Structure formats: C-alpha cells, structure tokens
Amino acid sequence: MPVPFGDTTGNVGPMGTTVTVERQVAAAPATVWALVSDVERIGEFSPETTGCEWVGEQRGPVVGARFRGRNRFGSRQWQTSCRVVGSEPGRLFAFEVTAAGLRVARWEYHVEAAGDGTRLVETWIDQRGRLAALVGGMVTGVGDRETHNRDGMVATLDRVAEVAEAAEAAGPAGPAGPAGAVPPPA
Numbered sequence: 463m464p465v466p467f468g469d470t471t472g473n474v475g476p477m478g479t480t481v482t483v484e485r486q487v488a489a490a491p492a493t494v495w496a497l498v499s500d501v502e503r504i505g506e507f508s509p510e511t512t513g514c515e516w517v518g519e520q521r522g523p524v525v526g527a528r529f530r531g532r533n534r535f536g537s538r539q540w541q542t543s544c545r546v547v548g549s550e551p552g553r554l555f556a557f558e559v560t561a562a563g564l565r566v567a568r569w570e571y572h573v574e575a576a577g578d579g580t581r582l583v584e585t586w587i588d589q590r591g592r593l594a595a596l597v598g599g600m601v602t603g604v605g606d607r608e609t610h611n612r613d614g615m616v617a618t619l620d621r622v623a624e625v626a627e628a629a630e631a632a633g634p635a636g637p638a639g640p641a642g643a644v645p646p647p648a
Contacts, residue, residue, distance in 0.1 A: 479588040481612050485619040488579040489626035491552045497622050498571040498582070499523035499555040501531075501544070507621040509614050510535055514544070523549045531559070535610075538603045542566060561601075564594040580626075582619055586611045 487494050497503065500523070505513040513532045520527040523546060531542040540561065548556030553573055559566040567590070572583040588607065590598060595607070604610045 479608050480585060481608055481615065482583060482585045483612060483615040483619060484581060484583040485616075485623055486576060486579055487582050487619075487623040487626050489623070489630040491573045491575050491580045493626050493629055494580045494582055494622065495552045495555065495571075495573045497626055498573070498584075499549065499551075501529045501557075504531070506625070507618045509617050510610075512539075523551075523555055525549050529557075533602070535603050538601065540601050558589070561594070561598065564591065564597070565589040566594060566598065582622065584615045584619055586615065 497507070501514040501516070504511045510533050511531055512534050514529045516522070516527065516529045518528045525546055525548065527546045529544050529546075531544055533540050533542065542559045542561045544557045544559050546555075546557050547568070548554050548570065554570065555573075556568065556570040558568045568585075568587040570583075570585040570587070572581075572585070574581050588595075598607070599605055
C-alpha cells in the first residue's frame, strides 16, 4: 500500500537510485582506505562536503561511530548526521546519512588491490523517501541529485587519487609516514 505524500516518518521508502564511479589509483589499498575513511578530511576531496567532525564517544572509522557533515552548494549550506555502517580496513568504508531525522543516503567506498595500485569504487545509494527528496531539493538547491552526485564523486575520487599518489611518491620516509598514514596538507 502506498504511503501518503505527506508522511513525515521518513519511511516512505528509498528512491532506489544507485550511482557508482570508480578509479584506478597508483597507491596501496591501505593508503587509499586511510584517506576515504578519515571523515575529518572529506572536505579536502568533496566539492560539496566542506567538512565533518566525529560526535559522541566512539570516534574513527568503526561501525557505530557517528559524525556530522557540513555541506555547501552555491550559497546554500546544510548539515547532516552520519553513522558508520561498514568498516573493513584496507577494503570498505560505508556510512548512512540522515537529515532532520529523515533517511538520505548510504555512501560506500570499496578498495581493492589492482595491478600496481588500487581500484577505488565509490557508491551512493539514494535512501530518500518522497518527502526527503522534495525538502532536500529545496534546502540544497540541487534539482538533479543523481547527476550532481555523479559529477561530485568523479571529482572526489580524482582528488583522493592525487593525494594518495603524492603520499606514495614521497615514500615511507616522506610525508606519508607509516604505511597507510597520509597527513593532511600543511
């Protein structure tokens, strides 16, 4: 039975769209995973997310940890609440996003060794119901979320690759430090 358009429970059901982009990165999986799982650095990579911070006692890329995201598109700004739902060092980092108590999306980063580097796959799964999609479009100013996210995901993976490859090129004694540790820019 369809749920009325005005349902505010957030349980209208997912929109069902999934967008996946991937990129080869000339860096070790541990280095790439360290970058995509460090939510405090997302603002360095994403054209929409300007920053994130851990909230609560549990911090870091572990299942159950929570963080707040700050986002911007043009002059519009908004915040989201996020919870880590998957974390396998060197392989997977996933989190779910809500806003105003409504489900928004699941984001996944899959990392796997491929050739001389890493295959990095980013997936966005739209979990918005009709209400969240309508309100979200008004709040963010993004009319076509699928295309907007695909473009942003390509830019994000390009930037992650740039940082990971620079860290690998510097070598273990360089600015990357121990394997997988990638320092933020100075």
